[in-house]
Amino acid sequence: MIKTYDEYLNSVGEIGYIDSIVHSIAYVTGLPGARTREVVVAQGGQIGIVQALLPGYVEVLMLSTAGLKNETPIARTGESFKIAVSKEILGRVVNPFGAPIDGAGPIGGEKEFRSIDEPAPALHTRARIDQPLETGVQVVDLLVPLGYGQRELVIGDRKTGKSIFLLQTVVAQASKGVVCIYVSIGKRQSDIKSVEEYLKSWSGAFSNCTIVAASSSDPASMIYLAPFAGFSIAEYFRDRGKNVLIIFDDLTNHAKFYRELSLLSKRTPGRSSYPGDIFNLHASMLERAGQIKTERGKVSITALPVAESLEGDITGYIQTNLMSITDGHIFFDPEKFREGARPAINHALSVSRVGNQTKSPLEKELAQRIREALARYEKDKEIARFGVDLPESTKAEIDTGEKIELVLNQDTETLVPATLSLMLMGLLLGDFWKGKRVEQVKVDLIKITQKYQQGKLASLHDSITQITKVDDLIKQMKVYSDKITQVLYE
């Protein structure tokens, strides 16, 4: 807001009066020329957004209702809702209005006012998703790969590791210079603080991130706006040639707050009492993501919305809506979580519709082999439950499956680059750990990761990048196995 109430009143020349207020919804008489999504301002400076035009009334979503009462005058602004964005918003925690809430003072820099309702990029500006996006989480990078510009739903029960996976992805991408926007929707203040602390614990990562936070204590109208504001910030950086990763944690919460507002404004409730336009709301918002062609090359906004499921049920209304809107989903299985898998991703029930096209032939072949090995392992485990004597081949399949799961398990503090991931899988398929106990393999995995990070396996890194077939990878790793053993125990 640049002008005052009086200035808007005189420049637009339209006035309305609050007839009634129901929570955040104000019904205003007057304002004959009001348009939906237009910002209005009350005499006390309170801001609202026109939600609907009803016979005789304008329905306004007030972002603050403090001091509002019947007959409070309201003026039109003739503008849509805009937030001020500058480059210095990176490394900050802001509310959906773009105002800092981290206590680190005002945000400086040359500000640009951006509408929160920008239209999605046109069809002819869009480019095919062809660049792989590394999350640093092996099971995703190998089996459910993502690409820049993709919209991938992250779905799962509470406390199954969704947020930590997203934070790992943010760290992996932020450290590569990708701008990351984390939109926290209706979470507790403590959750927002822990996200901030996690990102700050990785050196340099937070300086490429912005947290847009609307906590559960904020008004429903503010929570409703949070993802739109997040997208505006993302588009600001995209338009400056930066790849952006945006995370919405979570959209089921957003849908609930939108339902609350819709029920208050007496819209006809539909399935599960959600309003009829909930699909459109999320679809049109996520449509703003994608890879686009610009004069400076391709730039993208990758969106990772989160959906919370209940007891592993992914057939809920909002969950299935989001599945059909996005280009795939990563399912965090509570059953896998109970079994001790970290991250608890069920790769068999996860889908990436466009991620595979970003992968090299080697990665595609390797993913296929791993999937087959894991499928055999699951089948063999069923047979092994009966306690029958198993043939050697079945025992070997179970052993391989267990070790694949072991390699795919990783803690929250470790990010595995794609080359290291290929190296580990090459070693595993090349029987590097054949006959070794699980504990020994675990120790080896930690050591290899450490040595890789220290740069002691740099020569291997270079040779792996030139390989195009899994058999060649296995051969290569067999050649290097002595050297790896040497590096491990030096």
Added chain:
Amino acid sequence: MIEAKIERVVASYLLTQEDKIIFAENIKTLENEVFRKSSASVETETASLDPAFYEFLEKLKEDGLFPLTAGEQLSLLKEIEAYLNSLTLVRLTLAFKPRRDFLVKLVSFFNQNGARKVVLDIYSRAEIVAGVVLEYQGNYRDYSIAHDLDNLSTEEGFMAGLLNQAK
């Protein structure tokens, strides 16, 4: 539809939003009383009415426009009620509290120059200095001196000119 003669009488008594509210309340009171005592007519139930509305009823009787039977009287009151609801509200902010005769002039000006019959909702705010702030169906126009002065002060060179004149 209300008769033109009756409309003229109503219009002469009805100038402001306050008058409209008084009329509407008194009509309701009368209707309720007549309904409660089913045999009573409007004529016998005028004791609890506002003096202005009573005067209006007397004027109607004087002009022979008030029916004799209770049924007809009630239907006339309903017609007047519908007429009240059809009036358009114009909100005026003035720098002073206007007298009744000034209000009569204002209402007749609006009624002659506008397509619809109006009632005025009058507010007084000394800060506007003089002139009027007009609000009609959500449209806002500030024709006050305070607004003009404010615009003048933002014009380039205004302050310098003012200072030069003072010298």
